[in-house]
Amino acid sequence: MRFDVITLFPELFAPFLAAGVTRLAFESKLVDVRLWNLRDFAEGNYRRIDDRPFGGGPGMVMLAEPLAVCLEAVQGERADAAPVVLFSPVGDKLDHAGVAQWSASAGAILVCGRYEGIDQRFIDRHVDVQLSLGDFVLSGGEIPAMALLDAVARLQPGVLNDAGSHQEDSFNPALDGLLDCPHYTRPEVWRGVSAPAQLLSGHHAQIERWRRERRLEITARRRPELIAAARAAGRLAPADEAFLAKL
Structure with a gap:
C-alpha cells in the first residue's frame, strides 16, 4: 500500500519513519510513504501558501491553488485513484474499525493542514474523507497522519514480533x-x-x-x-x- 503525505513539514516524518517496530513496514515498503513538500508547488520568490481570511479574523488560511497543484502531481504519479484524506476537527473520529479498513486498503493521499484551516473550495472539490483524532485541536495534520500510519503499519503481517500481538489490543x-x-x-x-x-x-x-x-x-x-x-x-x-x- 502507498500513502502520499502533503505537508509543509516533511522533516517531521523522518525520525518517525526510521524508528520503532513500525520502521520495518516503512523500510520494506510494505507501507510505502512518500512525502510531498507543499512549498515546492507554490509560486513566487516567497513560495507563499497562505493568506488572510476573507471577512477578517485571526490567523491565516492555506491557499487552494498550491494544494491543488501538489495534489495533481501526486495523482499523476500514482497508478490508482486514491482517496484524499484531510485531518480536521470536523472529521469522523478515527477508531480501530477505521484503522482496520485502511490497513487492508491500497492507501491514500493524506493532506496535512496548518494555520486556521484550508480554503473550503479545495476541500469541497478534492477531499473525499475527513478524519479526526478526537475533540481537540492540533497545530497541524502531521501528528494525525503519523498516528494513522503507525496504526496501519503495525497491523501489516510480519511487522510485529508476535503475529498475534495486535489481536489482544x-x-x-x-x-x-x-x-x-x-x-x-x-x-x-x-x-x-x-x-x-x-x-x-x-x-x-x-x-x-x-x-x-x-x-x-x-x-x-x-x-x-x-x-x-x-x-x-x-x-x-x-x-x-x-x-x-x-x-
Missing part, C-alpha cells in the same frame, strides 16, 4: 471490542508488590478468566459505552454479565 474484535487487561512481568515481587497470583498459577483457564474479568472491569469503569456495544452485539456471555453485576 484494546478495541480489537478479538477481545469483543473491550479495553485490554493490565500486564505484569518479572520480577514476581517488585518493591513489595506481587504480580496477581492468577497469572503465576500456570492454570490457563484461570489466567484467561482473570484477564477477561479485568477487561470487563476496566471497560465498565472507563468506557461503559463499549460494554453497551458489546452487549448489543451479543458478545457478552452469561458469566460476563454475572461478573459485571457484581461490580
Whole structure:
C-alpha cells in the first residue's frame, strides 16, 4: 500500500519513519510513504501558501491553488485513484474499525493542514474523507497522519514480533471490542508488590478468566459505552454479565 503525505513539514516524518517496530513496514515498503513538500508547488520568490481570511479574523488560511497543484502531481504519479484524506476537527473520529479498513486498503493521499484551516473550495472539490483524532485541536495534520500510519503499519503481517500481538489490543474484535487487561512481568515481587497470583498459577483457564474479568472491569469503569456495544452485539456471555453485576 502507498500513502502520499502533503505537508509543509516533511522533516517531521523522518525520525518517525526510521524508528520503532513500525520502521520495518516503512523500510520494506510494505507501507510505502512518500512525502510531498507543499512549498515546492507554490509560486513566487516567497513560495507563499497562505493568506488572510476573507471577512477578517485571526490567523491565516492555506491557499487552494498550491494544494491543488501538489495534489495533481501526486495523482499523476500514482497508478490508482486514491482517496484524499484531510485531518480536521470536523472529521469522523478515527477508531480501530477505521484503522482496520485502511490497513487492508491500497492507501491514500493524506493532506496535512496548518494555520486556521484550508480554503473550503479545495476541500469541497478534492477531499473525499475527513478524519479526526478526537475533540481537540492540533497545530497541524502531521501528528494525525503519523498516528494513522503507525496504526496501519503495525497491523501489516510480519511487522510485529508476535503475529498475534495486535489481536489482544484494546478495541480489537478479538477481545469483543473491550479495553485490554493490565500486564505484569518479572520480577514476581517488585518493591513489595506481587504480580496477581492468577497469572503465576500456570492454570490457563484461570489466567484467561482473570484477564477477561479485568477487561470487563476496566471497560465498565472507563468506557461503559463499549460494554453497551458489546452487549448489543451479543458478545457478552452469561458469566460476563454475572461478573459485571457484581461490580
